[in-house]
Amino acid sequence: MTGHDDIWNTLYEAWSSGETSGLATVVRTFGSAPRPTGSSMLLTPEGRIVGSVSGGCVEGDVLERARETILDGTPQQATYGISDNDAFAVGLTCGGTLEVFVEPVSIRTFPELAEVIESARAGIPVAVATVLDHPRPEAVGAHVVVRADGHYSSLHPLGAPTDLVDDARHLLRTGDSGLLTYDTEGVRIFVRPLVPPPRMLLFGAGDFAAALTTIGRTMEYRVTVCDARPLFTTADRFPDADEVVVARPDAYLAQEAAAGRVDTRTVIVSFSHDAKFDIPLLETALGLDAAYVGAMGSRRTHLRRTQALSEAGVPALALARLSSPIGLDLGGRSPAETAVSIAAEIIAARYGGRGEPLSHRAGPVHSLHAVR
Structure with missing residues (x-):
């Protein structure tokens, strides 16, 4: 439940007690x-607020809608933008527009919530599909819970589009939320995946790895540091890591991939300067469908590395996925500054960013589509 643990856990507490909460979601x-x-x-039954939909711009109006939906049990939809007549009261001063769905959440309106929470706490990815528009008004606000294996459950006879499960499974694989529109049926459904945090696997127990561990945790990755040298690979040297593993890097990565613990959101970084570890690790990593594979080193090291990988049989197309020398050109040199440049490249790879100053180009501030 990346980034939303507090909201979902608090929601489940109120749900379990038989109370009704108001949940507002940017769709x-x-x-x-x-x-x-x-x-x-989330607006809890006792009036506590958890989370945010706009960073403060429209929270007051959304909060009032949440109160109303708790009282009357009816979902609401609202669109906010700078062009609103009441722009100064509830508009977005940043100039963007967002659509918010506000729903009452209780055992009656969301009977599938227990299954959602139990799956998420067990580390089983699930997607929650919420009906926003439907020809049958009583279906609005209903939910379908979809798992990666295609299993789905709902206590509501929605007559939902047959493509919904496949579409939800796709979003579940990428970890991205999405609004699905089925024009022929007049149906709109918002799908929100609840998935374990993406993994960041760092190989090479040095200062640069330690710096990226701290940033990676802030970015809500589950961070693992792995090195074959037990003297350097200790928990006290990496207090922000979720796991510190003493193992041969390529063997550990192959083991995690075989166990299904490497996916399309996984970030893999090699800080190793030893070819006997670095080359087998990258050979393994480039054979996986990971989000990002990077390796530290000079341009000379990169040339030697790519030659060795090519001789090992790594295809040119796979080699092209290797980010090396690693990071964006920010001009920094220290481990912390280098970690920021690596994190910036990881973010750019995810969202299709170009890594240039926003002040130097026109158009939207935020990318419209994530790459992964």
Whole structure:
């Protein structure tokens, strides 16, 4: 439940007690909207607020809608933008537009919530599909819970589009929220994946890895540091790591991939300067469908590395996926500054960013589509 643990855990507490909460979710954005789709704000039965949908711009109006939906049990939809007549009261000063769905959440309106929470806590990815528009008004606000294996459950006879499960499974694989529109049926459904945090696998127990561990955790990755040298690979040297593993890097990566613990969101970085570890590791990594594979080293090291990988049989197309020398050109030199440049490249790879100053180009501030 990446980034939303507090909201979902708090929601489940109220649900379990038989109370009704108000859940507001950003289901669509345009332009420079302040928060991405899937961002949520929860109003608990006792009046506590958890989360945010806009960073403060429209929270007051959304909060009032949440109060209303708790009282009357009816979902609401609202669109906010700078062009609103009440722009100064509830508009977005950043100039973007966002669409928010506000729903009452209780055992009656969301009977599948227990299954969602149990799966998420067990590390089983699930996608929650919420009906926003439907020819049958009683279906609005209903939910379908979809798992990666195609299993789905709902206590509501929605008559939902047959493509919904496949579409939800695709979003579940990428970890991205998405709004699905089925024009022929007049149906709109918002899909929000609840997945374990993406993994960041760092190989080479040095200062640069330690710096990226701290940033990676802030970016909500589950960070593992792996090195074959037990003297350097200790938990006290990497306090921000979720795991510190003493193992041969390529063997550990192959083991994790075989166990299904490497996916299309996984980030793999080699800080090793020893070819006997570096080359087998990258050979393994470039054979996986990971989000990002990077390796530290000079341009001379990169040339030697790519030659060795090519001789090992790594195809040119796979080699082209290797980010080396690693990071964006920010001009920094220290481990912390280098870690920022690597993190910046990882973000750019995910969202299709170009790594240039926003002040140097026109158009939307935020990318419209994530690469992964």
